Amino acid sequence: MTEPQNVETAALYMNPARDVAVIDYSSKHMSDIFTLINSKELFEVVRLYLEQHSHHEEGTDNEFEDTDPKTYLDTVKAVLLDREDAYDKFNRYEILDSIENLYSYYRSFLRIGVLNLHGSEASANTFMQLDDQFNSLVIRSYRTLEEKLQGFKNKTYRQVSAGTSAVVLTQSHDWPIPKGYEALKPIRFLDTLSLRPPMMMTTPSNKREGTFTAVPDNPIDKFHGDRKEWYCFPAKIGESLCYIYFHRDYFVSGISLANLFEVADAKEVAGHKPDEILLFGIDKTEGDVCHYHHDEENDIWVGEVPYNDKTTYFGYMKKMCLTLHNLHMIYENHLPIHGSMVRIKFANGKNKNVVFFGDSGAGKSESLEALQEIADDKIISLETIFDDMGSFAFDSDGNMYAQGTEIGAFVRLDDLSSAVAFNNMDRGVYLNPDRKNARVIIPADSYRRVIKHHQVDMWVYANNYDTEIGIHQFENEDDAKKTFITGKRFALGTTDEVGMSTTFFANPFGPVQEEEKTRPVIDKVFNHLFKQGIYVGEIYAHLGTDKSKDSLNESAQELLDVLWNS
Template sequence: MEKKISIANRQVILNYNKAYPKNRETLLKSKTFEKFITYFINIEKDMDVNIYDYLTNDGELTPEEAGRQFCTFLRLLAVFDIDEMEPTHFLKDNDTLNNVIEEIYRGWRSLQRFGFMNSLDTPDFGINTLVERDSKMNDLILRTYRLFSEKIANRPNLVYRQVQAGTNSCFSVHDSEEHWNEDYIGLKDVPIIDCVMLRTPMILHPKSSKRTGMFVKAEENPMNYLSIDPNEWFCLPIKVGKLLCFVYFNTKYTASALSMANLFELAPIDESNKRPDLLMIFGNEDGKNETVYWHDEKNGIWVGCISDHPRIEYFGYLKKMALTLHNLAMMEKGWLPIHGAMVNIKLKDGRQKGIILMGDSGAGKSESIEALKHVGKDKIKSVEVVFDDMGTIHLEDGVPYGQGTEIGAFIRLDDLDPGTPYRDMDRSIFFAPENPNSRMVVPTEPYSFITRNHPIDLFCYANNYTDSKGMKELTFDEIKQTCKDGTRMALGTTQEVGLSKTYFANPFGPMQEQEICEPLIDEMFTAMKDQGIYMGEIYTHLGFDKSNRQGIEDAAEELLKFITDDPKPEAE
């Protein structure tokens, strides 16, 4: 990005290589600051007539003129006391002036704010350089705001709040020295992110809070209708499971894209010139309003493309497209994708069990595990999350193992025990916590852990649509058919509501490529049967009454009995 500052779509992006104020004088004198003040005045024209009239002297000044004059006024106010300054329309009412300062500060902090710098263009660059520069920016904005508020009040503040006044996140980028494939040369000049710093807790307010539509196979490679300006795009290289994925994103969606760093492992810089296994184009300005994927068999790349549209501001589009591409690639390798959760339960007496709960959105997977932690708190030493949403089962020497895809979890706040979001909030990113279907992204386990082979002791389908209680073991044919039917009571967490069926409870790859998935199901379930792994259902009751957690508690009690080696329970 060649611009010093970009302000649009309720966000601001600062290029620290081109616009970095080292002190207050530089900040107040900069064109970047003037651009923000002018942006603020234009916004206030539609929101607060009093502030707009005050700054433009009752309309005598244009927003641009008012912006320039107010910046000059602030530079003088930073040096002189109010009673030492020449009369101006900005000084006709101190109460209004104080209100304007508060609103400008609030307006700045209401934006989603990001800073970046080029790691190769900065001498002796290191992560400390990025963090230090961003931290000094945060401190400078705080001190500048406090100076003006104290001068107008003519006394020191009595309470100081160390809020995030600078950016929500910053990152460093580098340019690709040599591109990995001529067929994708249109992406060569997009800067590649090599380091991300998140200021958590980060609270974001996307316009959209639900994913709609399906990921479908494209009629051609989306590269054929690529529509991007390299100066308005970045590339985030991540690891989805063991696969390398390049996420090319429109800067309109910077908040969502950087949130991926709390969910997926960031790929090291030495992999940025490699050919990726997966490639995503997020926010393609093609006018198609599509969410599609394509298998580039020639180059061995699975390509996903999501068109630029206000609805895609929802984080689930990024996450689920990455997982869809991963699942398609892993099925091609002979691994079976599982839409569900896997945890290793370690007991205080030293025993350990690996359990997988499979089911589509809203089935009660996360809730059951949270309830298990609660009912087993006296016996359970720790709960290690292998995967919270999507993982795989594969065979080694005939033995099935589970592996994860993500180092974090994207969780509905309503699915959690009321205290959980607060316990983990210092590391979390929150999406629209004031709205229904609000969610958080929180890191859970290291990358080296999720990509190890994890033995499986129990595999259950999370059933939220029947009135049975607890947990029940199923026959081999019953468990296969139950999982392939993918029945659930949809609770409105996606576009579906009511009783629905999705092939293998997984609309992210298996449903689209059933002919590839079918033999993998037979192979993996046969292996689990041969290894004596417990296979059945747990009954969560979430499709009946979400406010009544008794069904979840019953299921958790039966899971705990299994883990502590009590006899296998039967459903009532």
């Protein structure tokens, strides 16, 4: 079978290689069934479907799927109009089976509705209503056709996301574009997003490889994106402003960002130069890998990610954003922390802020989950401050504080407790749920709380390789720094690494790239912690040795006891 051609009309784009569809509401409004049936857009959907479902290729015997799009749709119209000749050429049950398959095929795509604001408040207030109308039209058309073909009314109806998976409102903004960045001017920003969770999405790749490296030349010189094909997600990452430009074929990752980072509003974008810019899906990069560049003249960190199947994994978009942010933080004398932070409220009136530290798969999120799982009447609540990346910094009085970067969590499904998984199911964005390293992106906390200055009461390294159980407090600063800086872990296959590995400061997203600038900040942080008598230790997570989680729960229980009694 030849590769199917993309659909490209004024109102619809579909790429079957990426299972992505973009519906442009600004170009066409469909108000009734026959407007939809007679549209060029539906004709193209049928064409694409038939190209991939010919019975000669599939080994089926449904002759209706061996016809051409015009005959297919003429037959559908005849059925809808109750014409006597509707079944002259094809069996009604073959038509019914094909319509069922066509409907499922269309819904297998990530379908993004797009409406440009054009400065109109009416559009801003009604774009979700417009999307609701389109979803209602698609499902009503399907049900009408289905019931006419089967000859009776359904007794059970399911209110699925028939038309779109999400809708976005876009807007153009004037911001101080530096010389050399003019190619970015036509690209519209995502202004407001409406998701229809739970969203189940697939990508060709499900694992991240390698690290991001610096290049001497600014990647902006390679950007020649078309307004029709590119979008910008303006993200607030911690207190950084990052403009994330992505090709429409990466809408799976682009829409997933909404569950991870706060969207900057129009006032925060208009007139503001970003701290970071990411170009995601450009045609070519050196060695076909991901790079970054520090534009010192304009003080902008610029990242580039090439267009290929490998980079469809959401980890590339998330981690490149965090790398750019962390590099910016290091240059601001902040210390990027690869870890999670939780605020625990105890029944005895104490509140404790605990930071879990380690590289991917070390057991940071899992340790937090274990705490939630074994929580008893000693704990009133556990509030996640950040799930994967934060930073330590000092205020003007010399007091150290922690601050988060993300409002959501990007977590392996296998590592979620059943309670957390079910409580967040209706808000989640699920990526490759049927494959190894299946992930979900769920909201975790408000932006206001994430960027608040939080004191640190305990900092523990997630040790997933030793066989001890419980937690261990370091007696001196040198021993603690050695463990944290070595960044040892047993890799669990979430990246291309396997087995025992080490990473400088357990963070390949900034500190590895700028080790020389990071070390003085590490020294300052550890010196402060030990002078203040703050608990610095390690928790034995056992992810590399015990898949049952029993040992991790025992370690979490000891951690809980220490916090309760301190």
